[in-house]
Amino acid sequence: MDANLTQHGTGNSMMVMKTGSGWSRGLDNAVRGELKEWFQTRTWWSQVLIWAASINLIFLIVSLSVRQNPGEMNSPTESLMIFNIFMGLVGPIGVSIVMQSAVVGEKKSGTAAWVLSKPISRISFILSKVIGNSLGIAATMVLAQGIIAYLIAYFVVGITPPPLGFLAGLGVHLVHIFFYLTLTLMLGAIFEKAAPVIGIPIAFLFSQNFLSSAFPKLTPFMPQSLAMPGNNSSELPLAMALMTESPVDTYLLLIGTFIASLIFIGIALWVFQRQEL
Amino acid sequence: MEWVIDTQGLTKSYKEVDALKALNLQVPKHSIFGFLGPNGAGKTTTIKLLLGLIRPTAGTAKVFGLDTVQDSVAIRSRIGYLPQDPRFYESMSARQVLDYTAGFFFKGPRAEIERRVEETLDLVGLQGKADRPIKGFSGGERQRLGIAQAQVNYPDLLILDEPAASLDPMGRRDVLEVMDRLRKYTTIFYCTHILDDVQRVSDMVAILNKGELVAHGPIAELLAGGEGVAYEVRLKGDTSSAYQCVAEQPWVNTIQVRKQNESTIWTVSVSDPQIAENSLFRLLAADEKVIVTGYHIKEHELEEVFLRIVEGGNNGR
Numbered sequence: 315m316d317a318n319l320t321q322h323g324t325g326n327s328m329m330v331m332k333t334g335s336g337w338s339r340g341l342d343n344a345v346r347g348e349l350k351e352w353f354q355t356r357t358w359w360s361q362v363l364i365w366a367a368s369i370n371l372i373f374l375i376v377s378l379s380v381r382q383n384p385g386e387m388n389s390p391t392e393s394l395m396i397f398n399i400f401m402g403l404v405g406p407i408g409v410s411i412v413m414q415s416a417v418v419g420e421k422k423s424g425t426a427a428w429v430l431s432k433p434i435s436r437i438s439f440i441l442s443k444v445i446g447n448s449l450g451i452a453a454t455m456v457l458a459q460g461i462i463a464y465l466i467a468y469f470v471v472g473i474t475p476p477p478l479g480f481l482a483g484l485g486v487h488l489v490h491i492f493f494y495l496t497l498t499l500m501l502g503a504i505f506e507k508a509a510p511v512i513g514i515p516i517a518f519l520f521s522q523n524f525l526s527s528a529f530p531k532l533t534p535f536m537p538q539s540l541a542m543p544g545n546n547s548s549e550l551p552l553a554m555a556l557m558t559e560s561p562v563d564t565y566l567l568l569i570g571t572f573i574a575s576l577i578f579i580g581i582a583l584w585v586f587q588r589q590e591l
Numbered sequence: 592m593e594w595v596i597d598t599q600g601l602t603k604s605y606k607e608v609d610a611l612k613a614l615n616l617q618v619p620k621h622s623i624f625g626f627l628g629p630n631g632a633g634k635t636t637t638i639k640l641l642l643g644l645i646r647p648t649a650g651t652a653k654v655f656g657l658d659t660v661q662d663s664v665a666i667r668s669r670i671g672y673l674p675q676d677p678r679f680y681e682s683m684s685a686r687q688v689l690d691y692t693a694g695f696f697f698k699g700p701r702a703e704i705e706r707r708v709e710e711t712l713d714l715v716g717l718q719g720k721a722d723r724p725i726k727g728f729s730g731g732e733r734q735r736l737g738i739a740q741a742q743v744n745y746p747d748l749l750i751l752d753e754p755a756a757s758l759d760p761m762g763r764r765d766v767l768e769v770m771d772r773l774r775k776y777t778t779i780f781y782c783t784h785i786l787d788d789v790q791r792v793s794d795m796v797a798i799l800n801k802g803e804l805v806a807h808g809p810i811a812e813l814l815a816g817g818e819g820v821a822y823e824v825r826l827k828g829d830t831s832s833a834y835q836c837v838a839e840q841p842w843v844n845t846i847q848v849r850k851q852n853e854s855t856i857w858t859v860s861v862s863d864p865q866i867a868e869n870s871l872f873r874l875l876a877a878d879e880k881v882i883v884t885g886y887h888i889k890e891h892e893l894e895e896v897f898l899r900i901v902e903g904g905n906n907g908r
Contacts, residue, residue, distance in 0.1 A: 329699035329707065331744075335664035343694035347680075355682055424678035431642050432695040433668035590645040 332433070340434025341441060348446020352453075361454035365408060369400040370462045377470040391558050393471050395543070397463045398554045401456075401487045402541025403519070406494040409451055410515040413495055416443045417502030417586075418511045427591040436587050443499060444579060451495060452488055460484040476559050483557035486568060490540045490553075493571050494519070496578035503582040503589065534564075537571045593620045595748050595778040596641065600650030603636050610636045612802040613650060618795065623770060623779045625789035625810070628799035629901055634782040635675060637799070638750055641780075642672060654748065668696065671746030675753045675782075677737035681726040685717050685736050688725065689743055696744035707743065714769065715739040730757035738766060742773065749773065751781035755788055767792050790814075790893040800901045814891045820864040822871055824857045825885030833878040840874070842866045858889060 332339075352358055376396045417440070420426035430439060464480060467473050494515050501511040522538040533544040540552050555562050596618035603611040611633040618624045628634050639645045640652055643663030652659040654666045679688045689708040697704055712718050715735040720728070725736065734757045741749060754770070755763040763785070770779055770792055783789060789796060789810070796813055798806040806813060826833070834857075838846055842863040849856050861867035875883050 329697050329703040331668070332696060332698050333668075335662065335668070339664050340695050343691070346694065347691050350687075351680070351682065424674065424676065425680060427639075427644055428674060428678055430644060431667060431670070431672040431674070432692060433664050434695055435664055591639070 335433070335435075337435050337437040339438060340432065341438035344429070344434055344438055344442030345445050348442050349449065352446060352450035358450070358454055361412075361450070362458045365404065365455045365459050366462055368404045368408070369397065369459050370466060372400055373397045373463055374466050374470065377466050381470055381472070391473055391475075394463075394467060394473075394475065394557055395554055397467075398483070398487075398551060398557070399542050401459065401553070402490060402538060402551070405455060405487060405491040405541070406519045407516055408455060409491050409494045410498045410512050412451065413443075413447060413498035414502060414508050414511045416447055417499055417582075418505060418508055419502075421502075421506065421589075421591065422508075430591060436589075437583055440499070440503070440579070440583050440586050444496065447495060448492060451491060455491065456484050456488045460487075475557050479559045480557045483553040483555075486540050486553040486556060489568055489572050489575075490537055493537050493575050493578075496575040496582070500578040500582040500585070503585040534567060535570070537567070537574075539567055540571060592617075594618060594653075595620050595622075596624075596652070596654055596780060597656075598637075598640075598650065598652040601637070601640060601647055601652050602649040603633075603640060603645065604648045609802050611640070614799075614804055616797055616804060616807065618778060618780055620778055621774060622795045623774055623793045624781070625793035625796045626780060626782045626799065627784075627786070627789065627796060627897060628782075631801075632799040633802040634799055635752060636802075638672075638752055638782070641750065642667065642670070668744075669747040671741035671744060671749045671777075673734075673737045673741040673749075673751045673754055675756070677733050677740075679725055679733075679736065679740075682724060684722045684724055685712065685728075685732075685739070686721040688736060689740055692740040693743050711739045711743045714742075716765070731759060731762055734758055735762065738769065742769075742777075746777055749777050749779045749781075751779065753783055754781055755783060755785055763788065786893045786897055796893075798897060798900055806896075806900050810893070813896055814893065820867065821858050821860040821889040822867065823885070823887055823889040824859060824871075824875065824883065825851075826855045826857065826875070827853060827882045827884055829880040830855050830857075833875055833881045836878065837871070837874055840870070842870075854884060856885075 373393070373396050377393050380393045417426070420429075426439070430436065460480065464475065464477075467475055497515050497518070498511055501514055505511050519538070522536045523544075526533045526536055526538075526544045533539055536544065538544065542551055543549070543554075544551075549563070550558070550560050552562060552565070552568060554560070594617045596616060598614050598616045601611060601614040601616070602609070614633075614637060616637075626634055626637070636645070640647055641654055641659055643659050643666065646660060655669060657666050659666060680691075683691065686708060689711055690704065693704050693707055697707070709718075712721050715738055717732065717735055717739065720732060725733065728736065734754070738751070738754060741751065749770075751770075755766050758766060767788055770781075773779065793810050795808065796806070796810045797804060834846065834848070837843055837857075837859065842861050844860040844862050846860075847858040859867075859871065861871070872883070872886055875881060875886075
């Protein structure tokens with residue numbers, strides 16, 4: 315191919331053809347493309363604003379109310395639960411909406427077929443969606459919202475959550491949201507229409523309350539328990555426990571949720587490898 | 592001969608429908624290969640099979656001697672592809688699309704990749720709009736961008752699905768010029784409905800109909816085949832006796848007659864070109880009631896051949 319470059323008169327000996335045709339072919343370029351889409355367009359700040367309005371605006375309103383009426387909650391630290399509940403609720407819904415366009419949207423629009431006419435493996439295509447969107451969501455939906463929430467807690471509520479514990483709590487939210495990200499990705503690989511791709515994760519999100527009520531023994535296995543208090547459960551969700559330095563019984567649910575996410579990625583890869591575009 | 596594309600019994604079925612039936616197709620290196628057929632004939636299916644976007648139900652396809660199922664990524668690293676309806680990421684600009692595309696093929700200094708992107712923009716005349724988001728592009732501009740991204744990697748094989756669609760006559764001319772210029776570096780395999788373009792630039796043609804290959808070969812052979820030699824004669828005056836005289840000749844197959852203004856135009860199909868060359872004009876000139884105002888051997892148009900083959904079933908094979 316170098317000879318070919320010379321033939322075309324570029325006179326360029328520095329630019330060389332990439333070689334190799336393994337599973338990771340095209341991954342670097344595809345991830346770069348995803349990250350540009352997140353961070354070199356208005357996407358990142360519009361996402362930060364949307365999630366700030368959906369999560370932290372309510373936290374701010376509640377915090378202002380707690381400040382004016384200190385008796386409303388047992389302790390000011392409890393107001394952090396509002397942030398955790400909204401992260402646990404809005405995060406999965408938001409990520410399902412964002413991610414539905416990642417695979418099923420591209421299959422429908424034809425951009426997936428266009429990209430896959432270039433030298434990129436299907437594994438790289440799917441992994442670029444996972445990596446790019448995870449980083450985008452981690453930055454705009456988790457980290458940025460965490461920083462805003464921390465500032466609200468410090469300046470409005472008047473508490474100083476332990477920084478490392480708070481960061482660990484955000485990590486739990488990230489795992490929780492990652493579960494929905496990979497679930498949506500997998501459904502995007504399986505289905506050709508957007509409705510089930512958005513609908514199933516959201517239905518699963520809301521059905522956990524019902525399942526938790528009907529079968530209390532299932533509660534410890536619900537990913538929701540990472541971020542939000544379950545029905546009839548006196549235990550703090552893991553994220554809240556870490557943010558307030560409360561005792562943590564087990565990390566099994568966290569590990570299980572992460573493993574489930576990896577399984578979703580595996581299924582997405584398997585399905586997409588066999589898919590006709 | 593070295594084949595860039597070689598398919599053997601390539602078949603693609605969807606449930607009950609056979610989109611492609613046992614295609615045996617060979618595309619020689621450095622040819623401009625026109626791949627023709629009515630809508631739904633299986634052209635795009637064939638292209639998708641070559642690119643590894645779909646899998647064959649039966650048969651094999653090799654590109655550069657590599658299997659399209661097993662070695663798809665290696666094949667795609669040497670191909671440029673323009674889809675029929677090019678779709679790119681709408682938020683990107685033309686420059687970003689080309690930069691993104693080039694990133695799949697090249698590594699090296701940014702400046703060199705940017706220079707290649709500039710060259711490609713220049714080739715398709717999109718420099719002025721290089722930094723605008725493509726969501727505002729017209730159909731013709733998208734098509735130009737599609738052509739640009741297809742050849743940013745100096746492909747050994749350029750697969751173009753309707754490259755001149757949505758282009759104005761100047762754009763069409765430019766595309767044909769680009770294709771002609773690239774001929775010495777690359778093989779071009781393209782689908783189109785604009786048969787005039789195929790006749791102008793292609794050296795090989797295949798015609799697909801209802802998933803079956805119904806004609807395949809050098810364009811000159813295809814144009815010469817079928818009806819054999821025919822003369823087109825333009826006459827004025829009373830042609831009845833001349834018609835009777837010519838029709839009686841044993842080397843005349845058929846005479847098609849049509850009127851145009853004051854003239855009568857005959858298409859005389861002959862079985863023996865040598866005798867016809869010596870005798871036909873003399874017979875007409877000998878009749879004092881007619882004046883011969885035009886006389887030439889008829890050159891078949893690809894459109895006629897195409898319609899005859901497609902509408903006449905598989906007889907054109």
